[in-house]
Amino acid sequence: MASSSKTEQKKMLILKSSEEEEFEIEESIAVQSGTIKNMVEDDFTLIPLPNVDTETLIKIIKYMKKHGEKTKSNEKDIEEFDKEFVKKSFTELKELVLAANYLHITSLIDLLCQAFADRIKNKSVKAIREIFGIPNDFTPEEEAEVYEEHKWAHEEGKEQIDHSAD
Secondary structure, three states, X not given: OOOOOOOOOOXXXXXXXXXXXXXXXXXXXXXXXXXXXXXXXXXXXXXXXXXXXXXXXXXXXXXXXXXXXXXXXXXXXXHHHHHHHOOOOHHHHHHHHHHHHHHXXXXXXXXXXXXXXXXXXXXXXXXXXXXXXXXXXXXXXXXXXXXXHOHHHHOOOOOOOOOOOO
């Protein structure tokens, strides 16, 4: 009986961006995405991603590759990667959040949302409106009324404990 040496071949997928650019990636890495995993289960090997542009897909592939090789010994390396990964403009972060949500990559959504939260922490309502492009649909009178009703939410550094029962 002849001995055959089996070389384990990694199954590859092709991810296609909204601009029709194609990227080859190992299935074991790509299935971090729930969307891709479902398509693989349906025997797709060419995965069209019409909601993800090329630039964003390149960043997401880089993230998935790094997190796909996660072990106990490289946790610090991945933490550093994540810190650098979120150093992006609000526009880039927004695009990544939308793509990560579409792709169902929970760990990436968590990372990006935490980055947003860290960046808007202690920002004024006006600054947050500007960051997210939210128009102010209150009249100055309505805004003053809402501010008065929720003044406690605008007070910085004050202890929020009711001592009346002491």
